[in-house]
Amino acid sequence: MNLKNKIKSNAIQLCATLVAMITVGVVVISCNPDDTQIVANFNTITMQDEFDIDGAPNSSLWTFEIGDGTAQGIPGWGNNELQYYTDRPENAVVEDGMLKIVARQEAFEGSGYTSARIISQNLFEQQYGRFEARIKLPWGQGLWPAFWLLGNDCAENPWPNCGEIDVMEYLGDEPTVIFGSVHGPGYNAGDSVSKKYELQNARFDDEFHIFGVEWSPNRINFYVDDELYQSITPETIADEAAESIDNSLLDNAGDWVFNRPFFIIMNVAVGGNLPGPPNADTVFPQTMYVDYVRVYSAD
Amino acid sequence: MKKFNLKYHIVFPLLGAICIVMVGCERGFSDDVDLATFPNTPDIFTDAPVGLTDEFFESFDPAVGANPNGFGTDDNEAFEGTTSIRIDVPTPTDPDGGFIGGIFRDRGEGRDLTGYDALTFYAKGSTTATIGTIGFGSDFERDRYAVSVNDIELSTDWRKYIIPIPDPSKLVQEKGMFLFSAGTESTNGAGYTFWIDEIRFENLGTLGQPRPKIMGGQDQMGQANVDTSVPIIGLTYTANGPNGSDITVNATPSYYDFETSNPFVASVDEFGLVTVDGPGEGGNNTATITATLGGVPAEGSLTIEAVNIEVISIFSDVFANVPVDNYNGFYEPFQTTLGGAVNENGNNIIDYTMLNFVAIEYYGRDNSGVQPVDITDLTHLHIEFRVNETVDASDFINISLHNNFTQPSEVSGVFSISGAELLSNEWVEFDIPLSSFAGLTARDAVGMMLFVTDGTIANLSIDNIYYYAEN
The missing domain is CATH 2.60.120.430 (Galactose-binding lectin)
Known part of the structure; x- marks a missing residue:
């Protein structure tokens, strides 16, 4: 942290020096990143849900996905997850200025747990931009919350070809770690392009953090708060996909599929292949608190 | 119960009036006064003891079976640096004592540990034995803010251990830096060796989900005669560690703030001793004792019914x-x-x-x-x-x-x-x-x-x- 602060203050000094130089007319340069830089600026807000109106999530932005995945043809939602998603207020409610997605341990429709999963499909979809949410996460073995994006053509172009951008995933038994990933043809599930971000002196379950991606035509940057921890480009993905011999028969392996509108998903899964089931120490209910979701575009 | 609520309503405005008067009388400390603060040295043992008494290790009383001989340092084993603490756990039949244990004490007037949230150390064993107790806060004087963890499993390689401090704000002047006690219960009486290194207080920031408990986290009930006393027992504090596992420590009552629901029946002191003061008024002869730790309500309670029985x-x-x-x-x-x-x-x-x-x-x-x-x-x-x-x-x-x-x-x-x-x-x-x-x-x-x-x-x-x- 100290080192980073030092770099920051050095940058400020540099800027101050440059500004001083400009004022004396020696060098003409700006401190602002211009459009030739790889960091895109997304300043125009295109969607925001501050979760200020008590009740169910705003139905003009969100719909629920209900069940255990069987109706969608993917029992256990493709990962052997244990929860049954409902639209009951017990599992998803807006109150106290935030959205609460609550995972409960209860027998319901043949499942041992209930939770909720809301999606913005057909209600808010966007290509490129900054997608961010301020979230306090649940905790405990078996909890698997996520804030993620899915390509809006999965019906015609089945996953993973339609693309997935996981802005934030987290496992409740690693309360200091989140990870950001992209999935697509030849790089998905266990072979997704993914990176962990670990807090050094804090946890994700006892305070809010901002999770964001900045997605431009040839780059997806992943942020926790103001820290950039991963930058994915078509080259990154091509390299990753080329490493897998399983991809030799795929003609689209490593294709960059992040060039169409995506929609937002927020959910708390319980159990499943990645986290494993809850154990005796897992405390229920568990809640993911979402203070806001905001999306920006470039213009 | 209703009757009691009314009584409180009468009492509270009075208390408010008293508070206002007292606040009005309160004076701040003069600028000339230096409030006593104590050093906040975090280290206890690195390659040598840090700021501990000349004895370094003070054994439990040999009269109760503690073996004072198995403690030393080892220049051939260290997690970091050159030297670790080496402890040879005796057999139960050892003529010099059947277990080993004792404390390390600050050599000064105590340390200010309010800026830390855990005691940490590294340990390894000659075998995968289980150490009976490790903790801090015991100084052989008052042991007011003692904390301990039971049944610490050793690995045969170095492993880091974390003992959460239930409420660091209490530790403004702590002398008890470290405590251990080890026998051979887990090895069927076979002696073994374990090493400890890099003992220090740390501010990890990665401990969360504090869950204090009294009475084992249960709502317990009991009868007691007027003028007798009952201790609050089953005091634990659980925190979730950075690896997602819960860590539970035993904590002394002084970490908790106790409260009685009915002062006409029972009072409770800072040491968790509940005294039955009277038969109650208005036919209500029960009092429920609850507690908080660092502002977090403790799970569990003790409801005492004042009785007059032999x-x-x-x-x-x-x-x-x-x-x-x-x-x-x-x-x-x-x-x-x-x-x-x-x-x-x-x-x-x-x-x-x-x-x-x-x-x-x-x-x-x-x-x-x-x-x-x-x-x-x-x-x-x-x-x-x-x-x-x-x-x-x-x-x-x-x-x-x-x-x-x-x-x-x-x-x-x-x-x-x-x-x-x-x-x-x-x-x-x-x-x-x-x-x-x-x-x-x-x-x-x-x-x-x-x-x-x-x-x-x-x-x-x-x-x-x-x-x-x-x-």
Whole structure:
């Protein structure tokens, strides 16, 4: 942290020096990143849900996905997850200025747990931009919350070809770690392009953090708060996909599929292949608190 | 209860008025005053002790079996640097003492640990043994803010251990830097060695989800006479560690802020000692003791009912118990029952499995010297049962009391409880008149109580067994 602060203050000094130089007319340069830089600026807000109106999530932005995945043809939602998603207020409610997605341990429709999963499909979809949410996460073995994006053509172009951008995933038994990933043809599930971000002196379950991606035509940057921890480009993905011999028969392996509108998903899964089931120490209910979701575009 | 609420409403405005006056009188410290602060040195042992007493290691009393010889440093083993602490755990039969343990103390007036959230260290064992206790806060003087973790599993490679500080704001001047106690319970009596290195207080920031408990996290009830005292027990603090695992420590009462719901019945001091002050007012003779730790409400409570009774207690956490021979007589060959007294989350109970019949004996079996009890002047038996399985109406528990047990003059009486009076997995209290034990014609030397279920109830817990009479 100290080192980073030092770099920051050095940058400020540099800027101050440059500004001083400009004022004396020696060098003409700006401190602002211009459009030739790889960091895109997304300043125009295109969607925001501050979760200020008590009740169910705003139905003009969100719909629920209900069940255990069987109706969608993917029992256990493709990962052997244990929860049954409902639209009951017990599992998803807006109150106290935030959205609460609550995972409960209860027998319901043949499942041992209930939770909720809301999606913005057909209600808010966007290509490129900054997608961010301020979230306090649940905790405990078996909890698997996520804030993620899915390509809006999965019906015609089945996953993973339609693309997935996981802005934030987290496992409740690693309360200091989140990870950001992209999935697509030849790089998905266990072979997704993914990176962990670990807090050094804090946890994700006892305070809010901002999770964001900045997605431009040839780059997806992943942020926790103001820290950039991963930058994915078509080259990154091509390299990753080329490493897998399983991809030799795929003609689209490593294709960059992040060039169409995506929609937002927020959910708390319980159990499943990645986290494993809850154990005796897992405390229920568990809640993911979402203070806001905001999306920006470039213009 | 309503009546009491009204009383509080009257009292609170008065308190408010007093507070205002007192605030008005309050004066700040003069700028000339230096408030005493103590060094906040984090390190306890790196390659050498840091700021500890010249003794470094102060052993527990050899008179209680502590072996003062197995402690030293080792220049051939270190997690970091050159040197670690080496502890040779003796065998139980070692003539110099059957276990090893003691404390490290700050050499000064104590340290300010308010800026840290954990004691951390690295340890490794010569074998995968389990260390009995590790902690801090014991200084052999007051042990006011002692914290300990039990059953620390060693690995044969270095591993980091974290002991959370329940409420660091209390530790403004702490002398007790480290404590350990180790025996060979986990190695069947075989001696072993373990090493400790890099002992220090740290501000990790990665401990979360604080969960303090009193009374083992349960809502417990008990009766107590006016002017007697009952300790709050089962004090633990659980935090979730950076690897997602819970870490539970034992904490002394001074970390907690206790509160009574009814000052007319009971008060509680900072050491968690509940004193029954009176019979209550307005017919309310109960007080519930709750606690917070660092502002977090503790799970569990103790509700005390103020009574005026004469008691002879066989098994209870509230009254002083008479000595007994056993809580399971193991009558062979016909008895199948297993179990006996256990600690269930800080609450001492008796727990039986495979029950057909079982005896609690207090007559002096095998010339133990235990005396039977004279309950001639007492009127009732209090007892609590929890059936740890499904209860059927046809189930039963026959309780028999035996006077002059094993003597030619033995007499006994039986009282029967049916399944309809019991609940599955819930405690049920019984106050049984001793006159209901038909056949118990004398009770000046009651020395055995027998519980017979004939297997109708195989899993049974029992608590709070005492004879009493209302005064």
